[in-house]
Amino acid sequence: MSQKFNAIIAKKDSDGKFVAELSQITTTDLPDEDVLIDIDFSTLNYKDGLAVTNKLPICQKFPMVCGIDLAGSVIESENEKFSPGQKVLVNGFGLSERYWGGYSQKQSVNSSFLIPVPENFSTRSAMAIGTAGYTAMLAVNAIRDHGVKPSDGDILVTGSVGGVGSVAITLLSNLGYSVIASTGRIEQSDYLKDLGAKKIIDRTMLSAPGRPLDKESWAAAIDNVGSSTLSNVLAKTNYSGIVASCGLAGGSDLPGTVLPFILRNVRLQGVDSVQAPLALRERAWKDLSELLDLSILESMTSVAKLSDVFDLGKQIVSGKIKGRIVIDVNSI
Numbered sequence: 563m564s565q566k567f568n569a570i571i572a573k574k575d576s577d578g579k580f581v582a583e584l585s586q587i588t589t590t591d592l593p594d595e596d597v598l599i600d601i602d603f604s605t606l607n608y609k610d611g612l613a614v615t616n617k618l619p620i621c622q623k624f625p626m627v628c629g630i631d632l633a634g635s636v637i638e639s640e641n642e643k644f645s646p647g648q649k650v651l652v653n654g655f656g657l658s659e660r661y662w663g664g665y666s667q668k669q670s671v672n673s674s675f676l677i678p679v680p681e682n683f684s685t686r687s688a689m690a691i692g693t694a695g696y697t698a699m700l701a702v703n704a705i706r707d708h709g710v711k712p713s714d715g716d717i718l719v720t721g722s723v724g725g726v727g728s729v730a731i732t733l734l735s736n737l738g739y740s741v742i743a744s745t746g747r748i749e750q751s752d753y754l755k756d757l758g759a760k761k762i763i764d765r766t767m768l769s770a771p772g773r774p775l776d777k778e779s780w781a782a783a784i785d786n787v788g789s790s791t792l793s794n795v796l797a798k799t800n801y802s803g804i805v806a807s808c809g810l811a812g813g814s815d816l817p818g819t820v821l822p823f824i825l826r827n828v829r830l831q832g833v834d835s836v837q838a839p840l841a842l843r844e845r846a847w848k849d850l851s852e853l854l855d856l857s858i859l860e861s862m863t864s865v866a867k868l869s870d871v872f873d874l875g876k877q878i879v880s881g882k883i884k885g886r887i888v889i890d891v892n893s894i
């Protein structure tokens with residue numbers, strides 16, 4: 563008989579109401595995919611918070627194992643590219659939406675979703691990075707690919723105490739950029755400076771509806787907030803600058819004008835981590851392995867148990883989480 567293990571499963575109860583709970587399953591319950599993984603760690607992203615609280619309908623099929631990220635060792639593989647014992651990770655690709663995800667001690671995953679864990683990372687550090695950190699790298703690469711150099715001016719990061727923001731600050735700082743961090747938690751200024759931010763601003767300076775064009779203040783920006791914050795960020799971006807739009811922590815609307823685009827040649831660059839093609843992902847993970855200082859990553863990371871996900875999920879959607887949280891799926 564297959565051994566039981568723990569997983570967080572979202573389902574609809576008899577009244578059609580969403581429930582996410584800690585459950586026990588066996589390998590025979592897992593989907594029929596070509597690689598079976600012994601998961602060491604998952605992580606907590608904003609989207610995981612949305613999923614387990616059902617604040618937005620992230621899970622599109624039920625029952626669903628939540629968790630958009632996972633890292634662990636291959637147990638068995640039908641694809642010769644992956645062999646037993648190999649350390650692998652998955653970010654996004656519809657995990658926790660259409661495919662069973664990482665809040666489980668084991669998972670069966672489509673091999674086309676897998677990335678080998680870079681040699682200098684453990685499965686724990688891979689999940690300290692997680693989707694948030696890999697998205698930060700995609701955004702930083704969008705800025706670099708646009709040709710923005712450290713000498714061009716400051717780079718703004720909004721939502722900076724959060725996961726994407728924290729990793730973005732340290733990556734930009736390691737690349738020699740001067741970072742302005744926007745936060746609602748000014749009391750975390752020392753934390754942000756330790757990550758590499760040169761200047762801290764209060765997010766209220768950007769959150770109220772502003773002018774369609776304002777004083778040019780940064781060469782590029784990584785925005786995790788959306789809504790009027792993103793409009794103001796665009797209005798204050800230098801001529802020919804770029805804004806990488808990653809998130810919607812403040813709202814998914816964009817109440818602005820086209821003036822930054824047609825008068826300042828500003829580019830608004832979307833950043834999608836979920837369906838990003840493999841080549842972009844592999845480049846991002848290679849860059850992360852070369853650029854990220856593991857001691858700084860550790861300083862922004864804490865570890866929690868699988869059963870903590872429910873409370874932490876509420877905290878992340880209320881903007882209360884600092885840095886990154888790794889979920890030890892083998893600890894309840």
Ligand code: NDP
Pocket residue numbers: 606607608609693694697720721722723724725726727744745746747765786787807808809810811812813833834835836878879880881882883885
């Ligand atoms: P976190 O919750 O860790 O960080 C979000 C941060 O945004 C908070 O820490 C807070 O920073 C700020 N914030 C929260 N609420 C508000 C608000 N109402 N108004 C203004 N600022 C607010 O989440 P993540 O870092 O994991 O994700 C950040 C965003 O990026 C999310 O919207 C997420 O959905 C999105 N995302 C998108 C991805 C993609 O593929 N495009 C991938 C990963 C994440 P502070 O306290 O410093 O102000």
